[in-house]
Amino acid sequence: MLIAALAFSLPGFRTGEPAPPFPDPPTAYTxxxxxxxxxxxxxxxxxxxxxxxxxxxxxxxLETRRYGINGGFFYNGDLLSIAVQNDRPVTRERGAFGSGWTNVKYSRGTLVWDGAARAWSVQQAASAGELAVSDRSEYWAQGGISMSLRDEARWAEQAAKEAMPFAADRRMRTGLVYNTGLNVWFIVSPVPCTAAEFRSAILETVGSGTLVDGIFLDGDGSSQMQCTEVQLPGDSRSVYQMLTLIN
Incomplete structure (x- = not known):
């Protein structure tokens, strides 16, 4: 059964419906x-x-009144994936467990936007301190699992090395990818699929052949998106980090 056909417990929300009218919603996206x-x-x-x-x-x-998607992995409110902006974790201080400073337990694929160099990369790192950037006051980085979009032969091996959970299960999925034009896509599938199916669908339908690389984010019930056109609540659970639009 398609997840998109199900009702969820968040009051007034159904998967796939447009967002309620927010004051001054972001518009700089497609x-x-x-x-x-x-x-x-x-x-x-x-x-x-x-x-x-x-x-x-x-x-x-869907309860944040922000436009965006869920971020990396978490447990009991602690962040298990890198989530830093301008060398500051999104919560607590640098190096603190669960702050967003580390990919806990593993060196994992981390999407890095180097604002000073105007360059993307996916770097395997255990902590934000290991990331190579031009200016530590002008970057953001989101941890996840490497998609290796240009390595068809070894992408699954690399994802397994990074301990990707439930890769072969059909679950809702979330990802981030970028292209040669320096654009970034937030992507959610509310239809349960394997990691391979999700990755294949992205390569086929996103970016018109210009994609360079990306990462898998937390999935299943955490796969959530909100914008004017659609609301996807996952299984209605709370998440503890997200990527949002500024404008």
Whole structure:
């Protein structure tokens, strides 16, 4: 059964419905819903890396009154993935457990926007202190699992090395990808799929052949998106970090 057909417990919300009218909502993005040949449905938000802010939250994305998607992995409110902006974790101090300074336990794929160099990269890192950037006061970085979009032969091996959870299970999925034009896409599939199916659907339908790389974010019930065109609450759970649009 398609997740998109189900009602969730957040009051007044159904998956796929437009957002309620917020005052001065962000508009500097392009939304698309696409269906790949493998049946995976993707909801995508394309924007500029300069229009992205990483934030700590403690509720469902749909309750934040922000436009964006869920971020990295977490446990009991502690962040298990890197989430830093200008060398500051999104919560607490540098180095503190659960602050967003580290990819806890593993060196994992981390999407880095180097604002000073105007360059993207996916770096395998255990902590934000290991990231290579031009200016530590002008970058943001989001941890996840490497997609290795230009390495068809070894992407699954690399994801397994980074301890990707439930790669072979059909679950809701979230990802971040970028292209040669320096755009970034927030992507959520509310239709359960494997990691391979999600990745394949992205390569087929997003970016018109210009994609360079990206990362998988936390998925399943954490796969959440909010914008004017659509609301996707996952399984209605709270998440503890998200990527939001500034404008």
């Amino acid at each position: 939304y698309r819903e696409v269906r790949a040949s493998n049946g995976v449905v993707l909801h995508t938000m394309k924007t500029s890396p300069r229009n992205v802010r990483l934030e700590a939250v403690s509720t469902n994305v």
